Amino acid sequence: MFWFRVVLVGLLSLGSGGCATPVKPWERGLLAKPQMALTPDTQHFNLMQHTYLSKETSAGGYGVGGGGCGCN
Amino acid sequence: MVLVGGVVAVTKRKSKRKAPKLAAFTAAALAIPGMSLADGMDLKPESLGLDGAYSNYQESHGRMSVMAIQSDAALQWAGDLNFKVNTVLDYIGGGSDPMNQSLIGGASPVFYWGKGNTYGKKTGELEYSQATHGAYKGLKGGIFDQRLSVSGQLSKKIDDLTLGVNGGNSTEWDYISNFFNLDGTYDLNGKNTTLSTGFGYASDTVWADGGNQGQIHQTYTNGKDIGGNKNTYQALLGVTQIIDRTSLLQANMTVSNSSGFLSDPYKSAWVNNIPGGGGFGPQNTFCTQSARFSFSPNLCADTRPGTRTQEAVLIRYVKDFEELNQAALHLDYRFYSDSWNVDSHTFEASWIQPLPYEMILSPHVRYYTQRSSFFYQGVYESPTANGLYSSDYRLASFGAVAGGVSLNKAIIPNFNVGAGIELYDRSQGMGFMGGTGSAVDNYSFTLYSINVNLKL
Numbered sequence: 001m002f003w004f005r006v007v008l009v010g011l012l013s014l015g016s017g018g019c020a021t022p023v024k025p026w027e028r029g030l031l032a033k034p035q036m037a038l039t040p041d042t043q044h045f046n047l048m049q050h051t052y053l054s055k056e057t058s059a060g061g062y063g064v065g066g067g068g069c070g071c072n
Numbered sequence: 073m074v075l076v077g078g079v080v081a082v083t084k085r086k087s088k089r090k091a092p093k094l095a096a097f098t099a100a101a102l103a104i105p106g107m108s109l110a111d112g113m114d115l116k117p118e119s120l121g122l123d124g125a126y127s128n129y130q131e132s133h134g135r136m137s138v139m140a141i142q143s144d145a146a147l148q149w150a151g152d153l154n155f156k157v158n159t160v161l162d163y164i165g166g167g168s169d170p171m172n173q174s175l176i177g178g179a180s181p182v183f184y185w186g187k188g189n190t191y192g193k194k195t196g197e198l199e200y201s202q203a204t205h206g207a208y209k210g211l212k213g214g215i216f217d218q219r220l221s222v223s224g225q226l227s228k229k230i231d232d233l234t235l236g237v238n239g240g241n242s243t244e245w246d247y248i249s250n251f252f253n254l255d256g257t258y259d260l261n262g263k264n265t266t267l268s269t270g271f272g273y274a275s276d277t278v279w280a281d282g283g284n285q286g287q288i289h290q291t292y293t294n295g296k297d298i299g300g301n302k303n304t305y306q307a308l309l310g311v312t313q314i315i316d317r318t319s320l321l322q323a324n325m326t327v328s329n330s331s332g333f334l335s336d337p338y339k340s341a342w343v344n345n346i347p348g349g350g351g352f353g354p355q356n357t358f359c360t361q362s363a364r365f366s367f368s369p370n371l372c373a374d375t376r377p378g379t380r381t382q383e384a385v386l387i388r389y390v391k392d393f394e395e396l397n398q399a400a401l402h403l404d405y406r407f408y409s410d411s412w413n414v415d416s417h418t419f420e421a422s423w424i425q426p427l428p429y430e431m432i433l434s435p436h437v438r439y440y441t442q443r444s445s446f447f448y449q450g451v452y453e454s455p456t457a458n459g460l461y462s463s464d465y466r467l468a469s470f471g472a473v474a475g476g477v478s479l480n481k482a483i484i485p486n487f488n489v490g491a492g493i494e495l496y497d498r499s500q501g502m503g504f505m506g507g508t509g510s511a512v513d514n515y516s517f518t519l520y521s522i523n524v525n526l527k528l
Contacts, residue, residue: 022264027317030392035400035424035432038312038322038388043123043142044478044492044521046158051129051519055498056440057466058408058416060326061386064272064306065238065253 120528121146127521135515139163152229158240162219217281219244223251232259245286246299246337249276255308264314268324272306280337280362290337292373293361300333322388331379339374340365341461343452358455372461376447381411400424408442414467415505416442430482434492441471444507469509471502478521486527494519 023031030036039045039062053059122145129138139162146156223240234257242249255270279299280290289297310324340362346369347358356369365371389403404420422436447460448467478492497516500509 021316022262023314023317025263028314030318030394030398031314031320033392033398033400035398035426036320036390036392038320038390038402040400040402040424040434041478043125043144043523046160047125047127047140047142047521048494050160052440055466055496055517056416056442056472057410057412057414057445058382058384058406058418058440058442060306060328060382060384060408061324061406062326063324064255064270064308064326065251 119148122526122528123523124525125521125523127519129517129519131517132515136517137165154225154227156225158221158223158225160219160221160242162217164217164219217245219247232263233257246281247276247278249274251275253306266312268308268310268312270306270308272304272308274302274304274306276302276304276332278302278333278337291363293363293366298337298362298373302330302332302334304328304330318392318394320390322386324384324386324388326382326384326386328382329379330382334378334380335376336374336462336464339462339464340371341374341449341452341463342370343372343455343461344370345454346370347455359459359461372452374462374464375460376462377412377460379411382408383410384408397426399426402436412467413446414442414444416440417505432480433477434480435477436475438474439471440474441503441505442469443503443505444469444509448508450508450510450512465510465513468500468513469503469505469507470498470500470513471504472496472498473502476519480523480525488525490523490525492521492523494521 034040049062123143125140125142127138127140127142129136129140131137141161142159144156144158146154148154219242221240221242223238225236225238227234227236236253236255238251238253238255240251242251251272251274253270253272255268257266257268259266277299279286279297282288282290289299291297306326306328308324308326310322312320312322314320343359346356348354348356348369353369356372359372360375361369361371362373365373384406386404386406389401391401391403393399393401400423402420402422402424404418406416406418408414408416408418418438418440420436420438422434425433427433445462445467447456447458448462448464450463450468452461474494474496476492476494478490480488480490482488495516495518499514500511503509
């Protein structure tokens with residue numbers, strides 16, 4: 001839990017925006033490209049997350065939500 | 073499982089007061105992609121997007137096969153209201169004979185025959201077979217199951233705040249899951265930063281299919297149905313930060329708490345040195361037994377703790393390479409830890425390369441490693457003091473490498489087709505987290521998929 005708390009503090013610090021120079025709206029053309037989406041292909045991403053969840057015991061990080069599966 | 077993007081900033085805005093070109097430019101410039109419910113669909117306001125995919129999953133040695141059909145529909149209305157419906161239909165099969173190693177079926181083998189066994193294996197050697205059936209398919213086992221998952225999402229943007237709600241149901245012949253999630257995001261720092269939070273609840277019921285598409289339940293030797301209910305609460309806290317005009321960073325933390333029946337209803341574990349000497353004969357008295365696997369007192373039903381807390385930290389970095397036709401590099405790292413003493417690391421990298429003729433090539437690689445849970449054993453040398461037993465390979469120590477590539481092409485404007493392949497190889501030797509595992513659990517899978525995307 002210690003490291004999770006450290007990361008939490010880091011998240012909040014990052015959230016302050018203090019570590020980056022603000023990018024103006026007219027400078028965000030590249031960031032708006034589809035390939036720059038954090039999850040460019042949501043449908044395939046969901047399929048792979050479900051597959052990994054049924055084969056590995058780890059879960060989480062990407063978001064909340066969804067039910068479990070039998071995955072026997 | 074249906075994931076809801078943990079983050080989010082829907083920043084596209086519709087402005088009728090701007091000239092069309094300027095409005096379009098502004099909408100693109102303000103957008104932080106990949107964070108809306110219409111994620112990846114690049115929807116225009118008041119437009120409809122339809123995504124469909126067919127995937128075929130095959131494990132090595134015929135262990136398991138899945139055919140998955142996905143269909144998603146998304147509608148963005150008035151620029152600040154999003155609807156989305158997702159459906160997934162899985163057909164699951166695999167294995168035909170639980171005692172035939174070359175035809176091991178199911179996502180999970182297995183119990184391991186203990187030393188000195190005489191049941192079809194060489195006496196004195198550590199052997200294994202499939203003490204799991206999955207959804208029922210005949211007396212010899214094997215798996216045959218279907219899953220239908222339906223979920224709906226709705227989100228509304230109110231200035232810098234975006235609120236979302238998501239709910240759904242996933243039903244199999246041996247599993248029902250109902251889930252409900254809320255998430256919210258808040259843009260600040262001139263929309264350079266997005267804070268996100270989410271809360272999820274899932275109520276699941278699991279049992280062991282004993283026939284008639286799950287209408288008949290398998291039981292323990294005491295006559296009680298195997299299975300039960302499970303409640304899961306999840307929470308997320310995250311931040312997405314634009315670093316510069318070509319890169320952004322996301323950091324998420326999720327915590328999940330599950331309680332109830334967390335065991336595998338189909339599996340059993342082999343225990344040596346039991347009271348009475350073991351072998352074949354009367355039911356044992358030191359652990360719970362599945363009726364189906366009660367032919368030997370050495371077998372104990374998969375029994376895990378009744379609670380589990382799971383925590384994960386995810387870091388994602390995305391970088392644009394303008395000089396390479398605006399290709400994008402995606403780097404993900406996740407650290408995971410849970411109260412069953414499983415820790416894991418996941419590293420993933422992908423490259424999205426726009427090509428001539430409206431094509432996009434996307435190769436990627438992935439590495440995963442985990443430590444075994446504190447109660448996992450391939451074979452238990454004696455009855456445990458805590459009464460916990462599981463030989464589920466998913467709780468073992470192992471590593472896995474994976475890679476794949478997909479190619480998408482716009483056939484005509486607003487109509488896209490694509491195809492991809494995923495390769496996955498799991499091996500005990502590839503892990504570095506320590507713990508207990510076995511090379512007999514090694515396997516690989518291949519997943520082929522095709523997809524179509526339409527915008528109306």
